Amino acid sequence: MCRKRSSGLSSLKPQLDVCGVPLYAVVKEHVGAEIDSFRPFFCGEIFLDETRCFYGNKPRKMMGLAFVRVGVWLNVLRAWRRGYVGNNIGEGFILGGLYVIGPGDQGILMEHQEKEFGHTADLRSVLEAH
Secondary structure, X not given: OHHHHHHHXXXXXXXXXXOOOOOEEEXXXXXXXXXXXXXXXXXXXXXXXXXXXOOOOOOOEOXXXXXXXXXXXXXXXXXXHOOOOOOOOOOOOEOOEEEEEOOOXXXXXXXXXXXXXXXXXXXHHHHHHO
């Protein structure tokens, strides 16, 4: 589902480029060729955070109970129907997020924390935030 979310965000790249807003992704692990497999879905620079500093002292996780949540299964089904297939390797339980960070001292202009696997940010909010 990261690939689906990244594709959606990358679809905004032309509009973000006009505004001078770059796209960056932070990933927590590099398993096999996974980062190279992810690149076609993300039109920005990808950073590897093996120490998980970006994720904070207590990363938000969704453990085994994720598989009994209806919302997770609906998100998986939607991604699969659109042709997005992920992998089953690596850690896989840390929830993601999205930040729009302003230039200089502006700080975080918009924040989205994934509540369950596949919970995506509203792309209009991303465009409005900058």
